[in-house]
Amino acid sequence: MSMTATVGRAHADPHHIGVVVEHPGPAPKRTVTAYGFWVFLLSDIVMFSCFFAAYAVLVSQTADGPKGSEIFEQRNVAIETVCLLLSSFTCGMASIAADVRNRFWFYLGMTVTCVLGLIFLAIEFREFADLVSRGYGPSRSAFLSAFFSLVGCHGLHVSAGVLWLLTMMAQVFAKGFRADVLRRMMCFALFWHALDIIWVGVFSVVYLLGSGV
Amino acid sequence: MSDQTHMHVEHDIAPGDEEQHSVGERIIGYVVGLGLALLLTATSFFIAGTDLVWQPSIPVALIVLAIAQMGVHLVFFLHITTGPDNTNNVLALAFGLLVVFLVVGGTVWIMSHLNQNMPPMDQFIRMHS
Numbered sequence: 001m002s003m004t005a006t007v008g009r010a011h012a013d014p015h016h017i018g019v020v021v022e023h024p025g026p027a028p029k030r031t032v033t034a035y036g037f038w039v040f041l042l043s044d045i046v047m048f049s050c051f052f053a054a055y056a057v058l059v060s061q062t063a064d065g066p067k068g069s070e071i072f073e074q075r076n077v078a079i080e081t082v083c084l085l086l087s088s089f090t091c092g093m094a095s096i097a098a099d100v101r102n103r104f105w106f107y108l109g110m111t112v113t114c115v116l117g118l119i120f121l122a123i124e125f126r127e128f129a130d131l132v133s134r135g136y137g138p139s140r141s142a143f144l145s146a147f148f149s150l151v152g153c154h155g156l157h158v159s160a161g162v163l164w165l166l167t168m169m170a171q172v173f174a175k176g177f178r179a180d181v182l183r184r185m186m187c188f189a190l191f192w193h194a195l196d197i198i199w200v201g202v203f204s205v206v207y208l209l210g211s212g213v
Numbered sequence: 214m215s216d217q218t219h220m221h222v223e224h225d226i227a228p229g230d231e232e233q234h235s236v237g238e239r240i241i242g243y244v245v246g247l248g249l250a251l252l253l254t255a256t257s258f259f260i261a262g263t264d265l266v267w268q269p270s271i272p273v274a275l276i277v278l279a280i281a282q283m284g285v286h287l288v289f290f291l292h293i294t295t296g297p298d299n300t301n302n303v304l305a306l307a308f309g310l311l312v313v314f315l316v317v318g319g320t321v322w323i324m325s326h327l328n329q330n331m332p333p334m335d336q337f338i339r340m341h342s
Contacts, residue, residue, distance in 0.1 A: 024224060027224055027225055028224065030227050030230070031224065031225055031226065031227040031230075033227075034227035034228050034229055034230065035225075035227060035228060035301060035302070035305075037228075038228040038229075038302060038305060039305055042305055042306065042308070042309030043309070045309055045313060046309060046312045046313055046316065049312070049313040049316045049317050050316055052317055053316055053317045053320035053321065054320075056317065056320070056321050057320060057321065057324045074258065074261070074262065078258055081254055081258075082251075082254070085247065085250055085251065085254065086247075088247075088286070088290055089243055089244075089246075089247045092243040092246075092290055093240070093243065095229075096236060096239050096240065096243075100236055186227070186229055186230070189229055190228060190229045190291065193229075193286060193290040193291050194291075196286060196290070197283050197286045197287070200279050200282045200283055200286070201279060201283070203257075204257060204275050204276065204278070204279035205276075205279070208257055208258070208261040208275050209261075209272055209275055209276075211261060211262075
Protein backbone atom coordinates (compact mmCIF):
# COMPACT_ATOMS: atom_id res chain seq x y z
CA MET A 1 0.00 0.00 0.00
CA SER A 2 2.71 2.44 1.03
CA MET A 3 4.74 1.24 -1.96
CA THR A 4 2.06 2.28 -4.44
CA ALA A 5 1.77 5.62 -2.70
CA THR A 6 5.53 6.20 -3.09
CA VAL A 7 5.50 5.23 -6.74
CA GLY A 8 2.53 7.49 -7.36
CA ARG A 9 4.23 10.48 -5.77
CA ALA A 10 7.52 9.68 -7.48
CA HIS A 11 5.64 9.87 -10.74
CA ALA A 12 4.40 13.36 -9.96
CA ASP A 13 7.91 14.46 -8.97
CA PRO A 14 10.42 12.50 -11.05
CA HIS A 15 13.46 13.95 -9.27
CA HIS A 16 12.20 12.72 -5.86
CA ILE A 17 12.90 16.03 -4.16
CA GLY A 18 11.83 15.74 -0.55
CA VAL A 19 10.40 12.27 -1.06
CA VAL A 20 11.84 9.37 0.90
CA VAL A 21 12.06 6.27 -1.27
CA GLU A 22 13.19 2.83 -0.24
CA HIS A 23 16.74 2.11 -1.34
CA PRO A 24 16.66 -0.05 -4.46
CA GLY A 25 19.98 -1.76 -3.74
CA PRO A 26 23.25 -1.48 -5.64
CA ALA A 27 23.09 -0.24 -9.22
CA PRO A 28 23.85 -2.69 -12.05
CA LYS A 29 27.53 -3.18 -12.79
CA ARG A 30 27.15 -1.59 -16.23
CA THR A 31 25.97 1.66 -14.62
CA VAL A 32 28.72 1.66 -12.00
CA THR A 33 31.50 0.96 -14.53
CA ALA A 34 30.32 3.57 -17.02
CA TYR A 35 29.84 6.16 -14.28
CA GLY A 36 33.37 5.61 -13.00
CA PHE A 37 34.71 5.95 -16.52
CA TRP A 38 32.64 9.10 -17.02
CA VAL A 39 34.33 10.64 -13.95
CA PHE A 40 37.73 9.67 -15.40
CA LEU A 41 36.81 11.33 -18.72
CA LEU A 42 35.83 14.53 -16.91
CA SER A 43 39.17 14.55 -15.09
CA ASP A 44 40.88 14.02 -18.46
CA ILE A 45 38.98 17.05 -19.78
CA VAL A 46 40.19 19.04 -16.75
CA MET A 47 43.75 18.04 -17.67
CA PHE A 48 43.17 19.23 -21.23
CA SER A 49 41.82 22.52 -19.88
CA CYS A 50 45.26 23.12 -18.29
CA PHE A 51 46.87 22.70 -21.72
CA PHE A 52 44.26 25.05 -23.19
CA ALA A 53 45.01 27.62 -20.48
CA ALA A 54 48.75 27.34 -21.13
CA TYR A 55 48.14 27.77 -24.85
CA ALA A 56 45.91 30.83 -24.29
CA VAL A 57 48.62 32.45 -22.17
CA LEU A 58 51.52 31.65 -24.51
CA VAL A 59 49.83 32.16 -27.89
CA SER A 60 51.42 35.57 -28.47
CA GLN A 61 54.90 34.65 -27.16
CA THR A 62 56.31 33.77 -30.57
CA ALA A 63 59.93 34.88 -29.90
CA ASP A 64 60.12 36.32 -33.45
CA GLY A 65 59.17 32.88 -34.76
CA PRO A 66 56.11 32.14 -36.87
CA LYS A 67 52.60 33.12 -35.79
CA GLY A 68 49.71 30.70 -35.92
CA SER A 69 48.27 32.26 -39.08
CA GLU A 70 51.57 31.61 -40.89
CA ILE A 71 51.77 27.85 -40.20
CA PHE A 72 48.17 26.57 -40.01
CA GLU A 73 46.57 25.02 -43.07
CA GLN A 74 42.80 25.23 -42.83
CA ARG A 75 42.15 22.60 -45.48
CA ASN A 76 44.04 19.90 -43.54
CA VAL A 77 42.24 20.85 -40.33
CA ALA A 78 38.87 20.61 -42.07
CA ILE A 79 39.71 17.09 -43.33
CA GLU A 80 40.88 16.05 -39.84
CA THR A 81 37.68 17.43 -38.30
CA VAL A 82 35.41 15.60 -40.73
CA CYS A 83 37.38 12.35 -40.21
CA LEU A 84 37.02 12.52 -36.45
CA LEU A 85 33.35 13.48 -36.60
CA LEU A 86 32.49 10.63 -38.99
CA SER A 87 34.51 8.21 -36.86
CA SER A 88 32.47 9.28 -33.83
CA PHE A 89 29.32 8.44 -35.81
CA THR A 90 30.59 5.03 -36.95
CA CYS A 91 31.70 4.31 -33.37
CA GLY A 92 28.11 4.96 -32.30
CA MET A 93 26.89 2.54 -35.01
CA ALA A 94 29.36 -0.09 -33.76
CA SER A 95 28.13 0.26 -30.18
CA ILE A 96 24.52 -0.17 -31.32
CA ALA A 97 25.61 -3.28 -33.24
CA ALA A 98 27.35 -4.57 -30.10
CA ASP A 99 24.17 -4.03 -28.06
CA VAL A 100 22.09 -6.10 -30.52
CA ARG A 101 25.00 -8.59 -30.90
CA ASN A 102 25.38 -8.21 -34.64
CA ARG A 103 28.96 -9.21 -35.47
CA PHE A 104 29.01 -8.01 -39.09
CA TRP A 105 27.93 -4.43 -38.39
CA PHE A 106 30.12 -4.33 -35.29
CA TYR A 107 33.27 -5.27 -37.23
CA LEU A 108 32.32 -2.96 -40.10
CA GLY A 109 31.66 0.01 -37.80
CA MET A 110 34.87 -0.55 -35.83
CA THR A 111 36.96 -0.96 -38.99
CA VAL A 112 35.66 2.29 -40.49
CA THR A 113 36.27 4.04 -37.14
CA CYS A 114 39.82 2.69 -37.08
CA VAL A 115 40.57 3.78 -40.68
CA LEU A 116 39.19 7.29 -40.07
CA GLY A 117 41.22 7.55 -36.84
CA LEU A 118 44.37 6.49 -38.69
CA ILE A 119 43.75 9.05 -41.47
CA PHE A 120 43.41 11.71 -38.77
CA LEU A 121 46.69 10.63 -37.15
CA ALA A 122 48.51 10.50 -40.51
CA ILE A 123 47.48 14.08 -41.39
CA GLU A 124 48.46 15.32 -37.95
CA PHE A 125 51.81 13.52 -38.04
CA ARG A 126 52.58 14.96 -41.49
CA GLU A 127 51.75 18.45 -40.23
CA PHE A 128 54.08 18.03 -37.23
CA ALA A 129 56.90 16.56 -39.33
CA ASP A 130 56.55 19.39 -41.84
CA LEU A 131 56.75 22.04 -39.08
CA VAL A 132 59.80 20.42 -37.47
CA SER A 133 61.60 20.11 -40.82
CA ARG A 134 61.08 23.84 -41.43
CA GLY A 135 62.73 24.58 -38.07
CA TYR A 136 59.47 25.34 -36.29
CA GLY A 137 59.71 22.53 -33.72
CA PRO A 138 58.44 22.77 -30.15
CA SER A 139 61.71 24.34 -28.98
CA ARG A 140 61.40 27.32 -31.38
CA SER A 141 59.10 29.46 -29.20
CA ALA A 142 56.77 29.29 -26.21
CA PHE A 143 53.81 29.46 -28.61
CA LEU A 144 55.04 26.40 -30.52
CA SER A 145 55.76 24.51 -27.26
CA ALA A 146 52.17 25.10 -26.13
CA PHE A 147 50.82 24.22 -29.58
CA PHE A 148 52.74 20.94 -29.81
CA SER A 149 51.83 19.88 -26.26
CA LEU A 150 48.11 20.61 -26.66
CA VAL A 151 47.61 19.12 -30.12
CA GLY A 152 50.16 16.35 -29.49
CA CYS A 153 48.42 15.34 -26.27
CA HIS A 154 45.14 14.99 -28.15
CA GLY A 155 46.97 12.99 -30.85
CA LEU A 156 48.39 10.66 -28.18
CA HIS A 157 44.88 10.11 -26.86
CA VAL A 158 43.65 9.24 -30.35
CA SER A 159 46.57 6.80 -30.80
CA ALA A 160 45.70 5.12 -27.50
CA GLY A 161 42.07 5.03 -28.65
CA VAL A 162 43.01 3.25 -31.88
CA LEU A 163 44.97 0.62 -29.89
CA TRP A 164 41.98 0.17 -27.57
CA LEU A 165 39.69 -0.13 -30.61
CA LEU A 166 41.79 -2.97 -32.05
CA THR A 167 41.79 -4.65 -28.63
CA MET A 168 38.00 -4.48 -28.52
CA MET A 169 37.71 -6.07 -31.98
CA ALA A 170 40.08 -8.85 -30.89
CA GLN A 171 38.15 -9.42 -27.67
CA VAL A 172 34.81 -9.67 -29.46
CA PHE A 173 36.43 -12.04 -31.95
CA ALA A 174 37.91 -14.24 -29.21
CA LYS A 175 35.29 -14.01 -26.44
CA GLY A 176 32.09 -12.90 -28.17
CA PHE A 177 29.63 -10.33 -26.80
CA ARG A 178 30.11 -11.23 -23.12
CA ALA A 179 28.82 -8.81 -20.48
CA ASP A 180 32.35 -7.70 -19.49
CA VAL A 181 33.36 -7.17 -23.12
CA LEU A 182 30.23 -5.08 -23.69
CA ARG A 183 31.10 -2.93 -20.66
CA ARG A 184 34.57 -2.29 -22.08
CA MET A 185 33.04 -1.48 -25.46
CA MET A 186 30.80 1.05 -23.76
CA CYS A 187 33.75 2.73 -22.05
CA PHE A 188 35.60 2.81 -25.37
CA ALA A 189 32.64 4.53 -27.07
CA LEU A 190 32.53 7.14 -24.28
CA PHE A 191 36.29 7.70 -24.66
CA TRP A 192 36.09 8.12 -28.43
CA HIS A 193 33.15 10.58 -28.25
CA ALA A 194 34.97 12.58 -25.54
CA LEU A 195 38.05 12.85 -27.79
CA ASP A 196 35.83 14.35 -30.48
CA ILE A 197 34.50 16.91 -27.98
CA ILE A 198 38.06 17.92 -27.11
CA TRP A 199 38.91 18.19 -30.81
CA VAL A 200 36.02 20.67 -31.22
CA GLY A 201 37.80 22.86 -28.68
CA VAL A 202 41.18 22.35 -30.38
CA PHE A 203 40.11 23.26 -33.90
CA SER A 204 38.03 26.22 -32.74
CA VAL A 205 40.54 27.73 -30.30
CA VAL A 206 43.87 26.79 -31.89
CA TYR A 207 43.30 26.63 -35.63
CA LEU A 208 40.30 28.89 -36.38
CA LEU A 209 40.88 31.59 -33.75
CA GLY A 210 44.63 31.36 -34.35
CA SER A 211 44.40 31.84 -38.11
CA GLY A 212 42.52 35.09 -37.64
CA VAL A 213 45.12 36.66 -35.34
CA MET B 214 5.55 -7.76 -8.49
CA SER B 215 5.07 -4.11 -7.61
CA ASP B 216 8.43 -4.27 -5.84
CA GLN B 217 10.17 -5.18 -9.08
CA THR B 218 8.62 -2.34 -11.08
CA HIS B 219 9.59 -0.05 -8.25
CA MET B 220 13.23 -1.14 -8.49
CA HIS B 221 13.20 -0.69 -12.24
CA VAL B 222 12.02 2.89 -11.87
CA GLU B 223 14.68 3.77 -9.32
CA HIS B 224 17.97 2.85 -11.01
CA ASP B 225 20.14 5.44 -12.68
CA ILE B 226 21.14 5.15 -16.29
CA ALA B 227 24.80 4.73 -17.29
CA PRO B 228 26.46 7.60 -19.17
CA GLY B 229 26.38 6.74 -22.86
CA ASP B 230 23.39 4.45 -22.41
CA GLU B 231 19.99 5.47 -23.69
CA GLU B 232 16.56 4.78 -22.35
CA GLN B 233 14.80 1.90 -24.05
CA HIS B 234 14.65 2.66 -27.77
CA SER B 235 14.46 0.51 -30.89
CA VAL B 236 17.57 0.22 -33.07
CA GLY B 237 15.99 2.43 -35.73
CA GLU B 238 15.31 5.25 -33.27
CA ARG B 239 18.86 5.04 -31.91
CA ILE B 240 20.36 5.24 -35.40
CA ILE B 241 18.16 8.26 -36.21
CA GLY B 242 19.48 9.92 -33.04
CA TYR B 243 23.08 9.49 -34.23
CA VAL B 244 22.20 10.69 -37.75
CA VAL B 245 20.56 13.85 -36.37
CA GLY B 246 23.61 14.46 -34.16
CA LEU B 247 25.98 13.97 -37.08
CA GLY B 248 23.96 16.35 -39.26
CA LEU B 249 23.88 19.08 -36.60
CA ALA B 250 27.58 18.67 -35.83
CA LEU B 251 28.52 18.86 -39.53
CA LEU B 252 26.37 21.98 -39.92
CA LEU B 253 28.00 23.69 -36.92
CA THR B 254 31.50 22.67 -38.08
CA ALA B 255 30.86 24.01 -41.59
CA THR B 256 29.57 27.28 -40.10
CA SER B 257 32.69 27.59 -37.92
CA PHE B 258 35.06 27.12 -40.85
CA PHE B 259 33.01 29.48 -43.02
CA ILE B 260 32.86 32.23 -40.36
CA ALA B 261 36.61 31.99 -39.69
CA GLY B 262 37.54 32.78 -43.28
CA THR B 263 34.86 35.22 -44.36
CA ASP B 264 34.75 38.99 -44.72
CA LEU B 265 30.96 39.07 -44.65
CA VAL B 266 30.59 39.67 -40.91
CA TRP B 267 32.02 42.33 -38.62
CA GLN B 268 35.54 41.12 -37.86
CA PRO B 269 35.61 41.58 -34.03
CA SER B 270 32.51 39.37 -33.74
CA ILE B 271 34.28 36.38 -35.28
CA PRO B 272 36.07 35.10 -32.10
CA VAL B 273 32.82 35.31 -30.11
CA ALA B 274 30.92 33.52 -32.87
CA LEU B 275 33.56 30.76 -33.03
CA ILE B 276 33.41 30.19 -29.26
CA VAL B 277 29.60 30.11 -29.26
CA LEU B 278 29.58 27.64 -32.18
CA ALA B 279 32.15 25.44 -30.41
CA ILE B 280 30.08 25.34 -27.21
CA ALA B 281 26.95 24.55 -29.24
CA GLN B 282 28.72 21.69 -30.98
CA MET B 283 29.98 20.28 -27.68
CA GLY B 284 26.36 20.37 -26.51
CA VAL B 285 25.25 18.47 -29.61
CA HIS B 286 27.92 15.82 -28.97
CA LEU B 287 26.90 15.47 -25.31
CA VAL B 288 23.21 15.05 -26.11
CA PHE B 289 23.25 12.94 -29.29
CA PHE B 290 26.46 10.89 -28.88
CA LEU B 291 27.00 10.65 -25.11
CA HIS B 292 23.24 10.70 -24.34
CA ILE B 293 23.53 13.03 -21.36
CA THR B 294 19.97 14.20 -20.70
CA THR B 295 18.12 16.09 -17.99
CA GLY B 296 16.05 13.01 -17.08
CA PRO B 297 15.75 11.91 -13.45
CA ASP B 298 17.82 8.76 -14.14
CA ASN B 299 20.67 10.96 -15.40
CA THR B 300 21.07 13.23 -12.37
CA ASN B 301 24.42 11.78 -11.26
CA ASN B 302 25.92 12.06 -14.74
CA VAL B 303 24.81 15.69 -15.09
CA LEU B 304 26.12 16.59 -11.63
CA ALA B 305 29.54 15.08 -12.43
CA LEU B 306 29.56 17.00 -15.71
CA ALA B 307 28.61 20.23 -13.94
CA PHE B 308 31.47 19.82 -11.45
CA GLY B 309 33.92 19.08 -14.28
CA LEU B 310 32.79 22.21 -16.13
CA LEU B 311 33.19 24.28 -12.96
CA VAL B 312 36.82 23.17 -12.63
CA VAL B 313 37.46 23.77 -16.35
CA PHE B 314 36.12 27.33 -16.15
CA LEU B 315 38.10 28.03 -12.96
CA VAL B 316 41.32 26.77 -14.54
CA VAL B 317 40.97 28.45 -17.94
CA GLY B 318 39.23 31.63 -16.83
CA GLY B 319 41.43 32.09 -13.77
CA THR B 320 44.64 31.52 -15.72
CA VAL B 321 43.75 33.93 -18.51
CA TRP B 322 42.57 36.56 -16.03
CA ILE B 323 45.62 36.42 -13.77
CA MET B 324 48.17 36.19 -16.57
CA SER B 325 46.69 39.14 -18.48
CA HIS B 326 46.95 41.26 -15.31
CA LEU B 327 50.54 40.14 -14.83
CA ASN B 328 51.30 41.08 -18.43
CA GLN B 329 49.87 44.55 -17.89
CA ASN B 330 51.46 45.22 -14.52
CA MET B 331 54.84 43.61 -15.16
CA PRO B 332 55.99 44.48 -18.68
CA PRO B 333 59.42 43.24 -19.78
CA MET B 334 62.35 45.32 -18.47
CA ASP B 335 63.22 47.13 -21.72
CA GLN B 336 59.62 48.25 -22.14
CA PHE B 337 59.56 49.30 -18.48
CA ILE B 338 62.68 51.45 -18.88
CA ARG B 339 61.28 53.05 -22.03
CA MET B 340 58.12 53.95 -20.13
CA HIS B 341 60.04 55.74 -17.38
CA SER B 342 62.77 57.53 -19.29
